Structures are given as C-alpha cells and as structure tokens.
Amino acid sequence: MKYRWTSVAWSIAYLLLLLSLSTPFLIITTLFMIIPAALLFTTLNTRQFILTIVPVWLVLGLISPFYILIAAYLIVPALVMGRRYKKKATASSTIFAGTITLLGEFLLLLLLGKTLFQFDLYSYVYDVLNEMRTMALSPMQEFGMGSFLGGSSEDLSNNSRAFIQVIPMALIMSSFVITVITHSIVRPILNSMGYAVPKLKPARDWRIPKSFIWYYLIATVIQLLFFKSDNSFMVMITANLVPLLRVCFIIQTIGFFFFIAHERNWNRIIPVMLAVMAIMLPPLWIIGIIDLVVPLREMVAKSKR
Structure with a gap:
C-alpha cells in the first residue's frame, strides 16, 4: 500500500484506540489495540511506517507520557505479527508468535512491577476484592441484610490466593484471544488490499x-x-x-x-x-x-x- 489516505485513516484509528485506554471502553478496545499498527507495518515500508507512527506518538506525548509507554508496549506484538505477514508465514505460526510475544510482555510487566516498584500482586488483589465486597455490603447493611454477604478476612485471603493462582491461565487466554481477534480482522483487510495472507485451516x-x-x-x-x-x-x-x-x-x-x-x-x-x-x-x-x-x-x- 502506498502512502495515501488509508494510512492516515489507520493512524487516526490507532490514535483513538490508544486514547480510549483512559475511558471505560478500554475493556473492549484493548482487544483491537494491535490491529492498526500491524496493518501499517505490513503495508508500509520502514520509512513510511515511522513517518506514520511518530506523529501519533507526538500527539500522545503532548497529552501524557503514559500513553507513550502504553504505545511502545503494544507495538511490539504488532511488529512481530506484521513481520510474519510480510513473510507470508502460516496463520497458526503468526498467531503463536503474537501470543508468545504478548504473554512475554505481560510477564515482564509483572516482573518489573515487582522488582522496581515493589508491586505486591497479592495485596492488590486483596484490596480490590475487599473494596468490591464493601461496595456490595454497604447497601445490604442499610436493609439489615449484611449477614448474607458476610465473609471473614480469612475467606477474602483465600479468594485472593485462588485468584492469583489462575492468573497465568488468564494471561495466556488473554494473549491468545487478542492475537486471534487481530488476525481475524487483519487478514481479510490485507487480502482486500492485494496482500496474500494465509488463513487458518x-x-x-x-x-x-x-x-x-x-x-x-x-x-x-x-x-x-x-x-x-x-x-x-x-x-x-x-x-x-x-x-x-x-x-x-x-x-x-x-x-x-x-x-x-x-x-x-x-x-x-x-x-x-x-x-x-x-x-x-x-x-x-x-x-x-x-x-x-x-x-x-x-x-x-x-x-x-
């Protein structure tokens, strides 16, 4: 794809998706966050890709440096998948590469949070569950029904540990789902542009x-x-x-x-x-x-x- 209005359109979509991270829609938009960058990297040469991405990042930087960090974090799997598309790799290997890359970034983020910022995942989960329990318990207590939503601190602690134990599975499934959604949307778009991309069996x-x-x-x-x-x-x-x-x-x-x-x-x-x-x-x-x-x-x- 030559550098034309479609590139600008996808760069605008990329900007809007990144800005949506500060809105309640982030739960949905996160699933599509890799798509614009993967499309741009696949259809443009390196110089055109940089010229398209840099203005987006400059706008994000003017709003908040936090957006730059998120953009840098999410562009890595997009580059990995885009490179696989350029090589016309099989769909399964592309999805696998994207999933592994996302999963590795999730794990790296947890590691950095633990080592650099002393982030305690257990304490965070405990506080979130406790806050949710308090929010649910308050209106019930007004009607004298608080006992139905009781639960000791030990129960809350056990629930927190149980939640943490399944985080690896949640990270794997999240990485896989995001990658599959990305491939399911990117492949037909690339094919419509004349780029032959293998599909899944x-x-x-x-x-x-x-x-x-x-x-x-x-x-x-x-x-x-x-x-x-x-x-x-x-x-x-x-x-x-x-x-x-x-x-x-x-x-x-x-x-x-x-x-x-x-x-x-x-x-x-x-x-x-x-x-x-x-x-x-x-x-x-x-x-x-x-x-x-x-x-x-x-x-x-x-x-x-």
Whole structure:
C-alpha cells in the first residue's frame, strides 16, 4: 500500500484506540489495540511506517507520557505479527508468535512491577476484592441484610490466593484471544488490499496431538495429590494446566462437529450451534477426548462411503 489516505485513516484509528485506554471502553478496545499498527507495518515500508507512527506518538506525548509507554508496549506484538505477514508465514505460526510475544510482555510487566516498584500482586488483589465486597455490603447493611454477604478476612485471603493462582491461565487466554481477534480482522483487510495472507485451516481440520491426553491425565493426578498441599507452586501449575488442556479438548470437539457437518452436508448453522454448545456446556469437551482416543472421524468418513 502506498502512502495515501488509508494510512492516515489507520493512524487516526490507532490514535483513538490508544486514547480510549483512559475511558471505560478500554475493556473492549484493548482487544483491537494491535490491529492498526500491524496493518501499517505490513503495508508500509520502514520509512513510511515511522513517518506514520511518530506523529501519533507526538500527539500522545503532548497529552501524557503514559500513553507513550502504553504505545511502545503494544507495538511490539504488532511488529512481530506484521513481520510474519510480510513473510507470508502460516496463520497458526503468526498467531503463536503474537501470543508468545504478548504473554512475554505481560510477564515482564509483572516482573518489573515487582522488582522496581515493589508491586505486591497479592495485596492488590486483596484490596480490590475487599473494596468490591464493601461496595456490595454497604447497601445490604442499610436493609439489615449484611449477614448474607458476610465473609471473614480469612475467606477474602483465600479468594485472593485462588485468584492469583489462575492468573497465568488468564494471561495466556488473554494473549491468545487478542492475537486471534487481530488476525481475524487483519487478514481479510490485507487480502482486500492485494496482500496474500494465509488463513487458518478450516474448523473441520482442527486437531490437537494425542499426547495431550497423557498431559491431562498426569496433570489431573498431580492435582489430586496436591489438592490440599502447602506446595503453592504445584497447586498453581495444576490450577492452570488442567483448565487449559480442557480448552484444547473443546477445540478438538468443535473440530469434530464441523468435520461431521461437512461429511454429512449439514446446514452451516448446525456446527456453529454445536460449537456454541461445546463452549457453554463444559462436559461436551469429553467428545474431544473420545475423538482423540477413538478414530471417530475415520469412522464417520468410512460410513459415508
């Protein structure tokens, strides 16, 4: 893409998204924060990209230096994904690279906060949960119903620890979701501009390695052994690993639904509805395990013949 009005339009979108971080819309806009920079880096040469980004950063700097730090933080995964697009890398490798980059930045941010600013994550979570509890408790107490929302400090402390234990999974899922959303929007836009970008495999071809079954069994056994253990490290690992593996099995289940729909020539809405059910009804992930253990897809294909 030559340096034209579309570049200016995306730079304005980039500026507005960064400014939205100071508004209540940040929960939504954060999901799309990487898109403009990734598009600009992919479609412009290095000189044009710098000429487009620098004015945005100058405007942000005039408002608050904080925006510059956020922009620098978020531009890294955009550059990583943009570079993969330029190389015409596979969609899965691009998503993986973007996810790892975002996750690494999240972890680096926590590390810097701990070492440089003595940021205590446990105290922060405890204070937030306590404040939420107080806000919910105050109006109830006016009607003499405060006992329903009671809870000791020990309960609050346990909830804080439980919340912290699942933060790794939350960071992984957040990084993955942001990257997938970015790719889902950037790829068709680039294709419309004449840039051939590989797409993900069809949902019917989604399959995970069979070894994930063993990982899940091992993680489940460890979780049972350390359920009431004082070893917080092992508890944290299993508290994150088991749910993540279940997410993988849900992906396998969705892949099976789309496969059978394709083989049986079902209406397209049917596998979509089944996929939603697989996400909303957790027990359905067992179908993904069965699909890994038993060659269900081969059986479906064979019966069709």
